[in-house]
Amino acid sequence: MFTVVVIVLIVIGLATLLYTGRGRVQGSGGRGLKRRFGPEYDRAVALHNGDVRAAERELGERVKQHGSLQEQSLPPEVRAHYVTQWAAAQEQFVETPQKAVIEADALLAGLARDRGFPDGEQFEEQMAALSVHHGHFVQGYRDMHTAARDQSGTEEMREAMVEARGLFEALVIEQPATPDRPPPPAGRGHAPRAQSRRHAKESTT
Template sequence: MSTSMIIVVVVAVLVVAALIAFGLRTQRRRRLRERFGPEYDRAVEDSPNRTKAERDLLARERRHDKLDIRPLSDSAREHYRQQWSLIQERFVDRPDDAIGEADRVLTRLMADRGYPTEGYEQQVNDLSVEHARTLEHYRRARETLRGNEKTRADTEALRKAMVHYRTVFDDLLAEREGSK
């Protein structure tokens, strides 16, 4: 084989390899966007580059796959619904106490579903794999809760926090197809 033929073959192999790598990267990116939704965009925005953000999201998936996430029994689901109703009733007279209790009940619900609850950032990362579409609600509710601990939030801000908590609560309470 001539030198020019070898160069043509090597270049062709490199082009094919580059196209395959590009296709795989594009496919991975599309899958991550579908899985993480708005959390994908947030991770990319918060990261120095897209590749690092995608590696972080893949690491979240790997960690999540090792967790024992489980559905709730019907009785546990009903128990949580009753607790939530009581929290909403308390909100009328004691809104600050109610959002604190909403946060505690949501944390217990996470734990009962099998999510570790050792720290807020890890909670967010773990929830992002299956609950990315409601995760921003959790962030906003927690932000209001923390802000209320420093300076009392007005009732409207507390009401919005309860709505945010309720969105995440409903999402965590729901049965999922394909849940472990």
């Protein structure tokens, strides 16, 4: 009888420790999700009408599904090709904004695919995976994808294309981002910077 009581007490103690530890993990998980997803965290909370727990469950599922994805390196010639094509799309914007945005959207989808993310034909899945690894930059890509398919005004398309370049640069550099260390600006790593933000704005006006 004494042995049974001891076993019960041990089980209760372990259960208490597990529950406490789980609460700590969940608490730190919220901070970790904010750090990992950046603006995407706030967007998820807004989409869930301010329900932080629901938003964190959704983001946690994204991490479970895509967190183990390993970004693939790009051969130098492939990286150079993407940089050249992105610059060409920016230059084309002056004459044909809609066509330029469509081409830039397809270019980003292909670049993400070549880095190891889901194919762009499944946009929502690709976006979910990108948000786990580049949450600070995905909104620009989302806006550009919408602009490429809607009858958006020229200014909306220009802004979307400028913002989407953040993800482009994050993907075209060699070193992958981590939740604790956002990617360095392109131009400081091995990849050439496509254009500065100021020059990009001037080229899309």
